[in-house]
Amino acid sequence: MPDAEPGPSARQVELLEAAYAYALANGLADLSLRPLATAIGSSPRVLMFLWGSKDGLIKALLRRAREDELGFLARLDRADGRAPADLAGAVELVWSWLAAAERRPLLRLWAEAYARSLVEPDGPWAGFARTTVDDWLGVLAARQPAPERDAPDGAARRTLALAVLRGALLDLLATDDEPRVTGAVALQLSLLRASR
Numbered sequence: 001m002p003d004a005e006p007g008p009s010a011r012q013v014e015l016l017e018a019a020y021a022y023a024l025a026n027g028l029a030d031l032s033l034r035p036l037a038t039a040i041g042s043s044p045r046v047l048m049f050l051w052g053s054k055d056g057l058i059k060a061l062l063r064r065a066r067e068d069e070l071g072f073l074a075r076l077d078r079a080d081g082r083a084p085a086d087l088a089g090a091v092e093l094v095w096s097w098l099a100a101a102e103r104r105p106l107l108r109l110w111a112e113a114y115a116r117s118l119v120e121p122d123g124p125w126a127g128f129a130r131t132t133v134d135d136w137l138g139v140l141a142a143r144q145p146a147p148e149r150d151a152p153d154g155a156a157r158r159t160l161a162l163a164v165l166r167g168a169l170l171d172l173l174a175t176d177d178e179p180r181v182t183g184a185v186a187l188q189l190s191l192l193r194a195s196r
Helices: 010-026 033-040 044-051 054-077 087-099 101-119 128-143 146-150 154-175 178-194
Strands: none
Touching (some): 010 033, 010 044, 010 054, 010 101, 044 054, 054 101, 054 128, 087 178, 101 128, 146 154, 154 178
């Protein structure tokens, strides 16, 4: 049996975390290895050695950002008694996570990666948008009661819920007007609950 590939070294993990903090603060659109390396106490040569290319580093940073998102989704899946047992409750809980001010850097990075994956489908961003849509639809489906989830309009209901979340998130990132956007999400939730 062949040996398993070794995992990342402690230094690689440390540099990835530092690069991730840099990406959260500065984005990825204009990422240049020299300023990044200087900011995190490394060199472009070391970054190229560890990740093979700038695209390899961007892929690693996108995986790291996705870990934060998936961590939240996992916590939602194993939440205690306050976990929502319906689609509207899941949207409410997800929105409270998205609307928190401390998440803005991560969500700006998410929005950048989402948009880039739509216009650069073969680059390091490849598949990011589709994967994140599938992740969130899966969470929403898991929260729909079986009769609603399996109904002919079950997929449409969770797609609409996701569209509301994504639109509200983009509005929030653009305006930082959390009370207004949260009010709009609450209105949509009341309509969703009334249509059951």
